[in-house]
Amino acid sequence: MPTPAQLAAQAFEQLRLPLPVPRHSPDVRLPDGRDATIVGENTWVWTDRKVWHPAVRRVQVGPVWAEVTATPAGMTFNSGTGGSTSCSGPGAPYDRSFGLHAASPDCGFVYTRSSVGQPGDQARASWAIQWSVSWVGSDGTADVGGDFPQMQSRAGASFAVAEVQALRAK
Secondary structure, eight states, X not given: OOOHHHHHHHHHHHOOOOOOOEEEEOOEEOTTSOEEEETTSEEEEEEOGGGOSOEEEXXXXXXXXXXXXXXXXXXXXXXXXXXXXXXXXXXXXXXXXXXXXXXXXXXXXXXXXXXXXXXXXXEEEEXXXXXXXXXXXXXXXXXXXXXXXXXXXXXXXXXXXXXXXXXXOO
């Protein structure tokens, strides 16, 4: 008969984490139809909140069982042009009611250079959710538990980072 720790290791291997759903704003459309954000502008980054929930995997053999739970602990955004930011949650979705130049209240980035010169003239940004992983189990006579190493799920998106110049009327 396996131990709860052995079943926890099996559940850990079988655990499938939700991938981040990359979102960013402002969404600017370039004349060629590409999605873009702008150098020097507040770029909001977030993931769909539907993926921001614990992932659980349970394995049982007879009366012996173990359950592994991965809980989202934070998110990292890598800009794709150098630089990154860490966020404690999934980020706030952008809404135009915040204003065009508003900074994100919890997960934002300001690009300092364009993506010109990058492959396809696009930033290949990535969103990574960090997961704290623990387990509990029982052999029918005693309850046990512990922690596993932190896990990460990652997804990316490509978009242009454009430089624009403003004209002022005199």
